[in-house]
Amino acid sequence: MPEKPKVAFYWCASCGGCEESVVDLAEDILMVVENVEIVFWPVAMDFKKKDVEAMPDGSIAACFLNGAIRTEEQEEMAHLLRRKSKVLIAYGACAHLGGIPALANQFSRERVMEWAYDKCPTVTNAKGTRPQVEFKDGARTATLPAFRNVVRALDQVVDVDYYIPGCAPTPKLLKDAVVALLSGKLPPKGTTLAPDIALCDECPRKSSKPTDVGFAEFRRPHMAEIDPNLCMLAQGFVCMGPATRGGCGALCLNGNMPCTGCFGPTSRVRDQGAKILSSICSSIAPKDEAGIDGVLEGIPDPVGTFYRYGLARCLLRRRVDIKDGAEVAAK
Amino acid sequence: MPETFEPRIVAFFCNWCTYTAADLAGVSRMRHAPNARIIRLMCSGRVDPQFILEAFARGADGVLIGGCHPNDCHYIEGNYKCLRRFRLLRRMLDDMGVEEKRCRLEWISASEGDKVKRVINEMVEQLKALGPLDLPGRFRDWDKEVAELEHAASAASAPCDCHAHKEEAAHA
Ligand code: SF4
Ligand code: SF4
Ligand code: FES
Numbered sequence: 066m067p068e069k070p071k072v073a074f075y076w077c078a079s080c081g082g083c084e085e086s087v088v089d090l091a092e093d094i095l096m097v098v099e100n101v102e103i104v105f106w107p108v109a110m111d112f113k114k115k116d117v118e119a120m121p122d123g124s125i126a127a128c129f130l131n132g133a134i135r136t137e138e139q140e141e142m143a144h145l146l147r148r149k150s151k152v153l154i155a156y157g158a159c160a161h162l163g164g165i166p167a168l169a170n171q172f173s174r175e176r177v178m179e180w181a182y183d184k185c186p187t188v189t190n191a192k193g194t195r196p197q198v199e200f201k202d203g204a205r206t207a208t209l210p211a212f213r214n215v216v217r218a219l220d221q222v223v224d225v226d227y228y229i230p231g232c233a234p235t236p237k238l239l240k241d242a243v244v245a246l247l248s249g250k251l252p253p254k255g256t257t258l259a260p261d262i263a264l265c266d267e268c269p270r271k272s273s274k275p276t277d278v279g280f281a282e283f284r285r286p287h288m289a290e291i292d293p294n295l296c297m298l299a300q301g302f303v304c305m306g307p308a309t310r311g312g313c314g315a316l317c318l319n320g321n322m323p324c325t326g327c328f329g330p331t332s333r334v335r336d337q338g339a340k341i342l343s344s345i346c347s348s349i350a351p352k353d354e355a356g357i358d359g360v361l362e363g364i365p366d367p368v369g370t371f372y373r374y375g376l377a378r379c380l381l382r383r384r385v386d387i388k389d390g391a392e393v394a395a396k
Numbered sequence: 397m398p399e400t401f402e403p404r405i406v407a408f409f410c411n412w413c414t415y416t417a418a419d420l421a422g423v424s425r426m427r428h429a430p431n432a433r434i435i436r437l438m439c440s441g442r443v444d445p446q447f448i449l450e451a452f453a454r455g456a457d458g459v460l461i462g463g464c465h466p467n468d469c470h471y472i473e474g475n476y477k478c479l480r481r482f483r484l485l486r487r488m489l490d491d492m493g494v495e496e497k498r499c500r501l502e503w504i505s506a507s508e509g510d511k512v513k514r515v516i517n518e519m520v521e522q523l524k525a526l527g528p529l530d531l532p533g534r535f536r537d538w539d540k541e542v543a544e545l546e547h548a549a550s551a552a553s554a555p556c557d558c559h560a561h562k563e564e565a566a567h568a
Contacts, residue, residue, distance in 0.1 A: 213541050215541070221539075335450065339446040339449050340445075346480040346485075349480045354479070354483065368488060380452070381492050
């Protein structure tokens with residue numbers, strides 16, 4: 066019997082949702098298990114890093130890696146799995162675009178630490194303990210991986226072959242990818258394994274999408290009742306649909322929430338946030354500065370809104386004026 | 397900041413007004429700072445915010461957008477679209493730490509060659525005071541923290557036929 070192709074799953078800076086999406090394959094997971102040999106999957110099976118190190122280079126047919134890259138250990142694992150795998154797949158929004166963790170690229174490393182270990186209202190840390198890369202207690206030494214200044218998408222650290230988008234990817238996309246792998250019918254390297262067309266195309270509300278909205282205000286989902294049938298833009302809600310890749314089946318719209326952009330841009334868009342900003346702003350009604358600014362007050366946090374999943378992949382990558390290494394003044 | 401810092405400005409000018417004004421400034425032999433690289437577009441409404449981010453990412457210290465005055469756009473609405481995008485982009489750039497003076501929108505009609513001169517000169521002075529933005533340099537600095545490991549990883553690996561190494565070999 067020919068050997069089954071070897072597959073690995075790994076997670077970096079992620080929430081666990083992507084791992085969940087593998088389990089969400091439900092019965093289809095049997096198809097996967099039948100046809101491939103899972104050689105590494107820390108969340109579900111007992112393998113160690115040294116097991117991976119012992120494998121010949123290139124011996125894993127495909128590695129699905131989820132999560133952004135923030136720590137030295139994650140970098141190390143990304144390099145290791147890159148070396149051991151023929152095909153490396155960035156799985157989910159964080160590996161693809163930086164994801165939610167990349168929103169931290171608005172702040173310095175020090176600000177993040179300060180908040181997590183001190184300023185956050187639910188934290189009690191009277192001694193001001195902070196994680197150290199090395200800690201000596203008598204004869205014993207404990208170590209932690211270094212925490213980098215910048216959150217990165219996977220392809221900003223290692224070479225990536227394919228991308229599976231989504232927060233989290235839908236089981237269908239994973240299944241399609243596995244089928245493509247098994248049949249050897251893979252698209253050109255660098256492809257995002259989802260339709261290359263904007264989400265609006267598969268949105269059930271498409272027919273009510275106005276050609277020119279003429280926004281007089283923006284409303285946020287918690288502030289108003291949402292009509293379950295009408296295009297979100299027609300109701301004044303920011304919807305990332307026009308600048309986001311389809312393939313999810315318009316999940317959020319079916320749940321009566323606007324799209325927040327987790328599938329990232331189509332191949333023709335260089336910067337998802339700038340693109341949606343452009344598209345939405347052009348159809349604001351007023352023509353004078355004060356009127357325009359008044360309408361735009363309804364978008365209080367453009368970075369968090371337009372780059373919710375993609376700040377690492379914004380052309381600017383992170384807040385550009387951060388001075389790394391400088392302690393922030395207590396405030 | 398080096399004494400000799402000469403800011404680089406990418407200027408997106410609309411064909412019908414501001415570009416014509418820049419032309420007029422030229423034929424009238426007005427002298428203005430040579431720091432602006434002018435890119436002619438048909439209308440300020442064609443200035444995609446992606447162009448602006450890309451200009452910064454590729455090393456511009458400032459971006460100047462020039463279009464027809466309100467009511468004068470050759471395509472009726474283009475300059476309003478531009479203004480609306482600019483208002484939010486300006487706020488977003490602020491949140492991303494790009495100083496206000498680095499991105500500027502001006503309405504300059506075909507006859508206002510002198511305004512082209514004044515605006516460019518002014519912007520050059522302001523950018524000199526701010527110093528270089530140098531995003532390509534900042535990107536390199538940020539990535540120093542990962543470069544070391546990358547180097548170690550490629551040294552540790554024996555030749556193999558994975559993509560990364562084929563690429564590496566192809567570039568070697
Ligand atoms: S803008 Fe949003 S709600 Fe409207 S059609 Fe597109 S995805 Fe659907
Ligand atoms: S509707 Fe948008 S946010 Fe929701 S799953 Fe689809 S791409 Fe992601
Ligand atoms: S043609 Fe000049 S701004 Fe539209």
